[in-house]
Amino acid sequence: MDRRELADFLRSRRERIAPADVGLPAGTRRRTPGLRREEVAQLAYISIEYYTRLEQARAPHPSHEVLAGLSRALRLSDAERDHLHHLAGAPPLPAAGPPRAVRQSILDLMERLPQAAATVTSASFEILAWNDLAAALMEDFSALPRRERNFVRRVFLGPHTNGQRLYGVSDADEFARNATQRLRATAARYPDDPEVAELVAELLDGSEEFTRLWQSHDVSAEPSQRKTFQHPLVGPVTVNCDALAITDRDQQLVIYTAAPGSPSEQALRLLSVIGTQSMDVTR
Template identity: 80%
Template sequence: MDRRELADFLRSRRERITPAEVGLPAGTRRRTPGLRREEAAQLAFISTEYYTRLEQARGPRPSREVLAGLARALRLTDVERAHLHHLAGAPPGPAAAGPPREVRQSILDLLDRLPQAAATVMSAIGEVIAWNDLAAALMEDFSALPRRDRNLVRRAFLGPPTDGRLYGVSDVEHFGRASAQRLRTVAARYPDDPEVRELVAELLAGSEDFRRLWESHDVLDEPTLCKTFQHPLVGPVTVNCDVLDIADRDQRVVIYTATPGSPSEQALRLLSVIGTQRMDVTG
């Protein structure tokens, strides 16, 4: 149980709810944003003293019944509810030591069967752990990178500004926000994994943007449906972005496809021929 993170998360969720949302009068002498502690406790069917101790990081581990009441009172989403359980040391399923990196062979075969789509497999912490040829041509030859540099979260927040940061994508701010939110849930699922801890510490120390997003305690993860890559050889490539969750491995398959008949589809076809060649380099 992470008492401090649980306390901060509960407070951040309580402060975002207006009294009107739960049928309470706003009043004229309200000093705190959102609900008061006693109001949240009443909605969760627990005592104000108990709820206050939780927000002060002094409370005992909540039971699953109490967690259900808190999730209901604070109007948590499914992702936030799971995050709450992990922080309280009561994960919905069996806990794993760290995010799995081994990709199932059937998934690797799937990537190879998508010749007209750029596809990658992402680990829970944002590392590209598998990819097909078109993804390497569109984004980067990941095989030429050390493992550390394949982490797109690290690249988005700490990558040198001269290297295009994130392949010139049009949604870099949204990607950064979603990555920080997703990493919060991962840190709760794998509290003892040193790699997760080191990544979070590195990002907090090196990026004010990440620190601001991290301190919001948001864990909502909204998908990106479309993005544009600025490729150095073929120019802008606009693609649809679909994500398939591999729940048992805590991994995601990210598939980029272009609208049939569009210039971007032609660009992807050209990239499938060019591959990872650097035709813009002479000598």
């Protein structure tokens, strides 16, 4: 535990936060910028005396619970939270399961891609976020229960609309194989997560194909860079598929784009207008 560095770090983080940032009145008798020590203690649910000793480099090792409270009170970023833990001599505990919170900057980026479909998936293939064009290309994920918003569950267990796996993508079988390999690696990273264990058990019980692939114990996979969706309204849509790792969240941002000037680009433009509305295509 580096008491002096910890004290200086806490003080610097406290002084950068305006009272209004955490819903406190500014008042008229503040002699220093930022929050008062007692305000941080209150927000972190610890005693004023103990927090004061932390900033005076006189306190004993803080617990993980105290560090979590300080991280929340001081609105620390992920990197700052980890730094706080290391200064306190208590390395951050590994996440129990795949992180589900998507950074706001990623959500903003997705909305700035009007001609591209984009999704964010967790390490267990849960669909955490999507833009409007992704919903139009695949389905309205907001209408599904959370447990059904999962690509690996869908490719193995369905529903298979019109007999087509995973929205009729051309690489469904390859995706199934790669997803199994990545899910095995995820299960090893999060051995105590009940949702990952439940997903694997459900797939083993419900899919002979998954069981066969799972028992191969392969853990490396190369994702497909190009695929074709069979869309019920606009027909085949061929897209480039670029998966960008969000390493600090163990997530993937997947962006689907069509070649400029291609029929698939025109199809995506049409889908951006149609959205997820139902249309009678029999007339």
